[in-house]
Amino acid sequence: MTRWATFDCFGTLVDWRHGIATGIELLFPGRGAELLEVYNRFEPQVQAEQPVRRYREVLAESLRRTAAEAGLDLVPDDASVLGTGLPYWPVFPDTRPALAALRAAGWRLALLTNCDRDLIGETQRRLVVPIDAVVTAEDVGSYKPGHAHFERFAESFGATAENWVHIAQSHFHDMVPARALGIPRVWINRHADPHDPAVADAVLPGLDGLVETVERVHAA
Structure with a gap:
């Protein structure tokens, strides 16, 4: 059998936690650990809203919402940082x-x-x-x-x-x-x-x- x-x-x-926090650190130095906890709240929401959404876009949209809640300016192209870094x-x-x-x-x-x-x-x-x-x-x-x-x-x-x-x-x-x-x-x-x-x-x-x-x- x-x-x-x-x-x-x-x-x-x-x-995963290190990967998310490190990606955030690249954009917002010193904020990775803090914003990881915010990100953790948003990702399941984004996944549930559109279950057919690709994970690259889940990562990007969750990061957009995280930055918005923290009052941070996220350059549009920078939202892809998590998907780009994930293989590493x-x-x-x-x-x-x-x-x-x-x-x-x-x-x-x-x-x-x-x-x-x-x-x-x-x-x-x-x-x-x-x-x-x-x-x-x-x-x-x-x-x-x-x-x-x-x-x-x-x-x-x-x-x-x-x-x-x-x-x-x-x-x-x-x-x-x-x-x-x-x-x-x-x-x-x-x-x-x-x-x-x-x-x-x-x-x-x-x-x-x-x-x-x-x-x-x-x-x-």
Whole structure:
């Protein structure tokens, strides 16, 4: 039986917060950390308003709204800074070892990502470890926490609760819909978020020890 470990990418494998904050810093030095929290409020709103909007434009529109709320003058062409920089956002130090260990343990790897095909293609080269399948927001015409990513993956690869574990950092985007669909799941709570841990089958602070945790969740 093929066993699938699916991941959200940005925030779980790639340091999304660093990428957003650094992009903002390029335009507004000294404001990156502060404006990241403002940006975090706007991105889910923009995604929900127009689910078919490409992620590059989600990034740009969310940045426009962030700058407007902060009273900052954003040069129109500068709104593309986040999409331009995304392929260079850093991979977490524990990402490549964890992915390699899962492959060595016989798991196939997939990404279920709120991203465009071209952007995730650029990001995969930084992961280094081969990825067997990818489902993007561009593919399904919607963004998580909608269920379309999970449903498309299940339909395409015959994944069920018996051979599938989903691993992600976002409680809102990933853990909640995965539970609703009955998918076994591991919450990577990198930032000690105070959300209800009972939504997940297991919780880790990072990807260290992931193979053992995934095997335990799968066996249960």
